[in-house]
Amino acid sequence: MHAATLPQPAARPDHPVLDLRDIEQVYGEGDTAVHALRGVSLTVQRGDYVAVMGPSGSGKSTLMNLLGCLDVPTAGRYLLDGVDVAGLRESALSLVRNRKIGFVFQSFNLIPRMDAAANVELPMVYAGVARRARRERVDAALAMVGLADRAGHRPNELSGGQQQRVAVARALVTSPALVLADEPTGNLDSVSTDDVLTVFDQLSAAGRTIVVITHEDEVAARAKRVVRMRDGLVASDVRSVRVGDLPPALLRQQAAR
Amino acid sequence: MSVWEVLRSALRGITANWLRSVLTLLGVLIGVAAVITLTAVGQGSANSITESISSLGANTLTVTSSSANGRGSTTTSQDLTLDVVDALADPDASDDIAAVVPEVSSSATVSAGEASATSTVLGTTTDYFAVTGSDVAQGTAFSQSDYDASRRVAVIGADLADTLFGSEDAVGQSITIGTTPFTVTGVLQTQDTVGGASTNSAVIAPLTRVQDSFTGYGGVSTIVLQATGADTVDGAQADATVVLDALLGTDSSGTASYTISDQAELLETQAETADTFTTLLAAVAGISLLVGGIGVTNIMLVTVTERTREIGIRKALGATRWAVLGQFLAEATALSLLGGLLGVAVALVACSFDISGVDPVVVPSTVGLALAVSVGIGVFFGGFPAHRAAGLRPVLALRHE
Numbered sequence: 001m002h003a004a005t006l007p008q009p010a011a012r013p014d015h016p017v018l019d020l021r022d023i024e025q026v027y028g029e030g031d032t033a034v035h036a037l038r039g040v041s042l043t044v045q046r047g048d049y050v051a052v053m054g055p056s057g058s059g060k061s062t063l064m065n066l067l068g069c070l071d072v073p074t075a076g077r078y079l080l081d082g083v084d085v086a087g088l089r090e091s092a093l094s095l096v097r098n099r100k101i102g103f104v105f106q107s108f109n110l111i112p113r114m115d116a117a118a119n120v121e122l123p124m125v126y127a128g129v130a131r132r133a134r135r136e137r138v139d140a141a142l143a144m145v146g147l148a149d150r151a152g153h154r155p156n157e158l159s160g161g162q163q164q165r166v167a168v169a170r171a172l173v174t175s176p177a178l179v180l181a182d183e184p185t186g187n188l189d190s191v192s193t194d195d196v197l198t199v200f201d202q203l204s205a206a207g208r209t210i211v212v213i214t215h216e217d218e219v220a221a222r223a224k225r226v227v228r229m230r231d232g233l234v235a236s237d238v239r240s241v242r243v244g245d246l247p248p249a250l251l252r253q254q255a256a257r
Numbered sequence: 258m259s260v261w262e263v264l265r266s267a268l269r270g271i272t273a274n275w276l277r278s279v280l281t282l283l284g285v286l287i288g289v290a291a292v293i294t295l296t297a298v299g300q301g302s303a304n305s306i307t308e309s310i311s312s313l314g315a316n317t318l319t320v321t322s323s324s325a326n327g328r329g330s331t332t333t334s335q336d337l338t339l340d341v342v343d344a345l346a347d348p349d350a351s352d353d354i355a356a357v358v359p360e361v362s363s364s365a366t367v368s369a370g371e372a373s374a375t376s377t378v379l380g381t382t383t384d385y386f387a388v389t390g391s392d393v394a395q396g397t398a399f400s401q402s403d404y405d406a407s408r409r410v411a412v413i414g415a416d417l418a419d420t421l422f423g424s425e426d427a428v429g430q431s432i433t434i435g436t437t438p439f440t441v442t443g444v445l446q447t448q449d450t451v452g453g454a455s456t457n458s459a460v461i462a463p464l465t466r467v468q469d470s471f472t473g474y475g476g477v478s479t480i481v482l483q484a485t486g487a488d489t490v491d492g493a494q495a496d497a498t499v500v501l502d503a504l505l506g507t508d509s510s511g512t513a514s515y516t517i518s519d520q521a522e523l524l525e526t527q528a529e530t531a532d533t534f535t536t537l538l539a540a541v542a543g544i545s546l547l548v549g550g551i552g553v554t555n556i557m558l559v560t561v562t563e564r565t566r567e568i569g570i571r572k573a574l575g576a577t578r579w580a581v582l583g584q585f586l587a588e589a590t591a592l593s594l595l596g597g598l599l600g601v602a603v604a605l606v607a608c609s610f611d612i613s614g615v616d617p618v619v620v621p622s623t624v625g626l627a628l629a630v631s632v633g634i635g636v637f638f639g640g641f642p643a644h645r646a647a648g649l650r651p652v653l654a655l656r657h658e
Contacts, residue, residue: 070573071650094578097574105655109566109569109573126576127575
């Protein structure tokens with residue numbers, strides 16, 4: 001955790017990063033109860049790049065909240081990096097979110113009063129990383145998304161694509177087991193979309209585990225595996241590239257060369 | 258997340274909206290400053306009353322005739338004669354009475370040249386000045402020989418001297434009281450008027466002369482007794498009662514025809530009144546402090562609502578309940594502590610000036626109390642919004658627009 005550069009995910013015991021078993025999520029009670037998830041089972045191995053797709057109401061946002069430990073399932077087991085999350089108390093969930101997950105949101109969710117560097121630094125503040133180490137890792141993370149020269153800019157001084165790349169840097173900086181992106185390109189133009197997806201490709205190539213929730217085929221096409229949701233269930237699960245390979249876009253580039 | 262980090266983020270929260278923070282701070286500042294200043298003013302006036310009690314000499318008693326008081330316009334009493342004075346002054350009558358000073362008083366027009374004024378003419382003995390603590394500022398008091406010869410000499414109050422002679426030296430000047438010419442031998446020190454009647458515009462002349470010229474040879478208006486010490490006042494009062502009862506007796510209904518009053522008691526009553534006043538002022542100021550505290554709560558509630566999304570982001574990034582609680586609590590506390598400290602500073606500056614004629618005396622305990630209350634308000638009233646913020650579910654907080 002305290003390494004100066006962005007460490008690669010270390011070789012760890014061979015459990016999956018995500019292991020969902022018969023997850024159910026019900027909102028409300030009695031007649032008004034809404035079954036958002038009706039028994040979802042899903043396993044994501046280390047280094048995979050998964051796109052979760054589905055129409056509105058298919059339960060993909062609910063799944064996203066569960067995966068990110070922002071909500072707890074009504075029933076079922078959820079192992080995140082080998083840790084059973086379902087039984088955890090709120091303070092433990094905070095710790096899990098902090099250590100295991102890096103979030104990228106559709107609406108960037110940067111804190112407007114703080115400059116890019118401070119935003120990227122924030123998860124490490126909560127993790128209790130020493131200040132000097134934080135500075136170095138912030139610089140490394142911003143360099144990785146190509147925004148080293150924008151460290152002192154506030155979100156409102158950055159374009160949408162730049163803001164989202166800051167958010168990606170923030171998601172990376174604690175070297176989490178899982179990078180979880182919810183419609184990361186939903187608010188971006190095509191050029192910015194490509195910038196962000198390129199960063200994801202690089203992350204995947206570097207061995208990171210990425211789950212992207214999206215409804216855009218363009219985004220899904222960059223993933224190694226596409227999971228389609230319908231009515232609270234997994235409707236299809238299609239793999240295009242092996243877990244250990246480069247993401248499809250980079251594979252094509254390699255082949256073209 | 259270290260305490261230092263919490264403080265840093267609190268500071269960032271406060272500086273994020275300067276105007277709002279300053280206005281909130283102002284509420285607490287005014288509350289704290291009001292509590293300290295108003296209590297200091299109350300304390301100052303209470304102190305000045307206490308001072309005049311001690312300058313009056315706590316060991317004096319005043320004997321007045323009840324019948325004289327009853328008839329109002331009569332300024333002398335047939336009961337309190339010079340024989341009574343002599344009886345009280347008799348060393349055999351009491352060991353506790355140190356001095357006996359008879360007073361007769363009359364109202365007369367005093368003039369010098371063009372200027373004139375209506376004032377009280379007080380006839381008394383030479384002991385008067387020492388017993389009542391009336392110091393002669395310029396010139397001298399009249400002497401025993403002036404008294405014995407009933408000379409037309411007088412000591413006048415400072416205000417009267419000013420009215421009659423302005424900036425001129427009054428000593429040695431001639432004044433006319435009624436139709437009788439007098440020579441001014443001295444001018445009294447200006448007296449505090451807190452004690453009630455003052456001699457600032459009175460004329461003090463030998464008793465013999467005032468009787469000759471104005472009141473006649475009946476009784477005296479009042480007799481001032483001085484006890485040998487503060488602890489013998491009660492003894493002196495008892496002895497005087499024995500003497501007076503023997504000489505004057507009681508009337509048909511059984512009530513004494515005289516009253517012995519302790520002047521210090523009168524002033525103590527006034528001091529109590531001043532205390533009540535101080536309490537009242539403090540209560541008003543306390544309310545303003547409370548209002549300031551509600552201002553802090555209000556702002557913290559607004560801030561929490563406004564920053565719900567930010568709280569959601571922070572929680573998603575791994576902020577624990579404590580970190581969020583700590584941040585908002587630190588913000589509220591820092592706001593009210595800063596307001597409190599500035600309030601103390603303002604109050605200390607304000608108290609270095611005279612406020613409506615009172616020299617305020619800062620009570621150290623109110624400084625501590627006001628500061629503690631303001632911080633307490635920050636923690637308590639800031640705690641509620643902070644608790645709300647910390648308890649928010651990240652999903653809901655993130656969805657907040």
